[in-house]
Amino acid sequence: MKFCFRFICLISLCCLSKVELTAQAVGDTNILKLDYQGRRIMDADDAYSYLLKVWQEPPLWATDLYSYPDQKRLYTRHYADSTRRILQGLYTSYHPSGNISEQGMYENGKRHGRFEGWHENGKRSSLFQYNMGVMIDTNRRWNDAGELVYESVLNAEGTGYVKGMNRGAGFNESGPMLKGARHGEWTIYQEDRLMMKMQYIKDSIAISECYDSLGNVANGPCIYEREAMFPGGANGWYRYLQSNLRYPDEARRGEIQGVVKINFTVDKDGVLSEYSIASSPHESLSREVIRLLQKGPQWMPAIQYNRPVKMRHSQNVVFRLQ
Structure with missing residues (x-):
């Protein structure tokens, strides 16, 4: 598949x-x-x-x-x-x-x-x-x-x-x-x-x-305000996923697909931490999303009142077999 x-x-x-x-x-x-x-x-x-x-x-x-x-x-x-x-x-x-x-x-x-x-x-x-x-x-x-x-x-x-x-x-x-x-x-x-x-x-x-x-x-x-974002914004994140996402063999064999919903913190320097899976179809997909975030570059931090601030962020990644 x-x-x-x-x-x-x-x-x-x-x-x-x-x-x-x-x-x-x-x-x-x-x-x-x-x-x-x-x-x-x-x-x-x-x-x-x-x-x-x-x-x-x-x-x-x-x-x-x-x-x-x-x-x-x-x-x-x-x-x-x-x-x-x-x-x-x-x-x-x-x-x-x-x-x-x-x-x-x-x-x-x-x-x-x-x-x-x-x-x-x-x-x-x-x-x-x-x-x-x-x-x-x-x-x-x-x-x-x-x-x-x-x-x-x-x-x-x-x-x-x-x-x-x-x-x-x-x-x-x-x-x-x-x-x-x-x-x-x-x-x-x-x-x-x-x-x-x-x-x-x-x-x-x-x-x-x-x-x-x-x-x-x-x-x-x-x-005034800006949310934390991946370098290059949505297009940069999409290109990063295209090049780096791996569909886990365990999930592929079991024909498991769906959305991994993850929360994490982006600090004032753009460093990610405090990963928390909100929901996921399978543990192997959760591990892959965490790996992608840990392997990736620092993010652009959130801005509030023209200064970088620590922010909790949510991200969804959809895994779909075809």
């Missing part, structure tokens, strides 16, 4: 297979197999990464998404009809332990009303209020130690001020909101030192300035 692989850094599961199931009887449950991009798999021999359970709760339709092969529930969603395009009603996401991560209501595809979040340890992580997708009223976020790290006070149109967003290491980010979007001058301080100024227009940074330790405008690039 020949084999091929695919990869993805961060997957989005917001637009999963939208197969209409109008013939399904009330109370029946359909189980769909999805690939790593959330597309429905029709061939029984193809590798799949998720299981989607679909059933009707009149007048709504409901879905549970599970990762595969570990079969951990990721979320429960409700939709307005069988096309599953418009979120309506209760939404719940889950931590790997099965504890609730976030819960709230949707109205015509938009967050509406109270949304609450909890850390894995059970402590509250967030409490937000929405009016048809726009954040309103007083909203707060806490870290897993219970310390307040974010607070905003907004009117019924989502206009107001974020009084402080504690991003750790003494950083605080503040600025105005206009109808649910950042708009105007935002500042970032570390303790009492000005680090950055950004001019926002409807949530997009139009102009940014970084400052040195003396308070002068710094020369060179001024980067």
